[in-house]
Amino acid sequence: MSAASTEPTRSSPRVVIVGAGFGGLTAAQHLAHTPVEVVLIDRHNYHLFQPLLYQVATAALSPADIAAPIRHVLRQQKNTTMLLDEVVGVDAAARQVELREGGALGFDYLILATGSVYSYFGHADWPRHAPGLKSIDDATDIRRRILLAFEKAETTHDADAQQRLMTFILVGAGPTGVEMAGALAELARAALAEDFRRINPRAARILLIEAGPKVLAGFPQKLADFAADSLRRMGVELLLDTTIEAIDAEGVIANGKRIASATVVWCAGVEATPAARWLGAEAGRGGTVKVAPDLSVPGHADIFVIGDAALVLDRHGKPLPGVAPVAKQEGRYVAKLIAARVMGAPTARPFRYRDQGALATIGRSSAIADLPFIKLTGWLAWVLWGIVHIYFLIGFRNRLSVFVNWAWAWLTYARGARLITGEKRAD
């Protein structure tokens, strides 16, 4: 019934976009002036500015500061409909997607921008003990765990329990792990420092555990070294070349040694969402879809995969990283390609990623920037990081709100969003 009623005869081609992350939203926005009907589907009603999610998890920002209602972002784009629903399959032959709530939805062009999820390498019980940082709910859950650990340490009279509660483990020293470690160190050493009577939050142990030999593997050695030194100066313990063998309610086992911890956060590997399985397409590393040079799925010229769900190689045959600029450039490329086809002016130019550099922040006044022509560390990189992140935040209000919160936090070392919420529902 629903399939039928969503299918009055289409007067213009329909582009269905699955996922309103950086890739999907950018694609939708670049189809605003193309004579197509755009249907954007997401499981959430908000576009999430994921690079700042760790700031929600560490109580610096509120969820609404880094998330914008998708409908509101696209309200003036009259050719676009947003559906709050979940795609559970694709019928490429019938040219339709299967929705969890809304039945089948036909398409002329399909853009899969479904992103990635954390991969626990087959350990089904790890996510419960070591949540990853992907959604707003993940972030407020992690925030609750961190703040509650300090609260419980304050009330307990058992020294071992207190030690365990004051030990925080971050698994994986990529950008998220490094940023979480820095923010957590500042939370303990500055924002919370004066607020307890029985414990000393400054004494909290923060361990960043990495299986590889260095932090920020994607960055040049010099910048990674700067980040590692900065973290150590902030009191973060770096455990490199260290493999996590078990995670349970008591902590972790790493390189054969048990480390007691009440709060473990997963910042390690990701894997793609099941786009490849839906399409029966060839899967690359981590379940990504191996796409053609025009980002279409081999054998399906009208189906595209972009962002973290796609495997796209650069000129040196290296996969492009799962970061926002890649997803956004791919979204814009596919939107323009579809527009050209609809207008009868097809282009054969393959997608090429223009690398604008990478940024990572470590803490107050400290960041690294790996730009095409220059590498920056410290204060200047941090200012650049702040400007870039505020600039790209969706919606003027968010930018202003984030700026006010950051300025206040920077001046006072206070954290405004130190709320323990969701207790009753959790665990």
Next chain:
Amino acid sequence: MSAASTEPTRSSPRVVIVGAGFGGLTAAQHLAHTPVEVVLIDRHNYHLFQPLLYQVATAALSPADIAAPIRHVLRQQKNTTMLLDEVVGVDAAARQVELREGGALGFDYLILATGSVYSYFGHADWPRHAPGLKSIDDATDIRRRILLAFEKAETTHDADAQQRLMTFILVGAGPTGVEMAGALAELARAALAEDFRRINPRAARILLIEAGPKVLAGFPQKLADFAADSLRRMGVELLLDTTIEAIDAEGVIANGKRIASATVVWCAGVEATPAARWLGAEAGRGGTVKVAPDLSVPGHADIFVIGDAALVLDRHGKPLPGVAPVAKQEGRYVAKLIAARVMGAPTARPFRYRDQGALATIGRSSAIADLPFIKLTGWLAWVLWGIVHIYFLIGFRNRLSVFVNWAWAWLTYARGARLITGEKRAD
């Protein structure tokens, strides 16, 4: 064990305060310079500015805008410890409170400021279908229900279901019901109006159902009439003299008639928390504790009950209302009384409430103010309401953040906190 270890010989008298709402927090703050040890216990780590909670439920403000970490508020008050725990009983004879986590805790003075909860008049299944608005989690739950109703109305193809999803019922036309109705009307008629493609949010029905003959029963007739007229002009349907007989997943039965609605919010009667039962004290209306003129519990000169949990009569023998100014004045009175006793200068002056008036807002640029010497309606009352509420918000950051959010919302009609969160855990 824990009782023992929290009980090294006390060098100064210990004041235990249960509840960090307006009454408990005010009492703690007024004991800052008294030679006592203050222990403030709350189930949440934040003090909640409850008068603005409806703005979180209607997506105008973020939780962190109206909640401040209790520890942070009291960080410089070195004689005060905050415990995140729940009191489950009082042993008046042994002079100790029972904590859920922390065992027994002795006191020399006890202030019970445990507040009130929504009363469903014995209907155990109503809270599930019609949540009340007491905590941050309640507010984000109600926000989720409201926003999700519009989203589901957009995706459904069933006209009856759509009608049910677009019908919102608020039970009880006190200040919370009136403010929710106004804010919900503005959400539907302005903030969401342009954002959907298949439904027209302006067509949403908002019903305010009241068992009594008028809205805002505590206000003078003229002001209540103004509020009722304003609500009607905003498209809110007022159902007065209407009794709710049933609430279920399909909606409500009111005065024998079924009204289909997917979103029912309880803004009706409250009852006190179990302070009276803990003390074996005489209970007044709604389980409140009938206190002596100095707010102590008859027979227990060192145990005080303040705020919504207490029954205090004014000079005309009418119970004082459950509002912030009453709780704050009672908190200050008890703090001063304890300080006087500790300093050996007991006073016998009974508590007297100084009525500073009451305010209620209906919507954009519209409010009512019942002040001691003047009654205001409309724009002027609304400006006064805004100034008063921002002034009393705890913490400078919150004031600035709320001001920015309000100014932005007022100028653009947009709502910044339109996030549907907590889906996975709900229901």
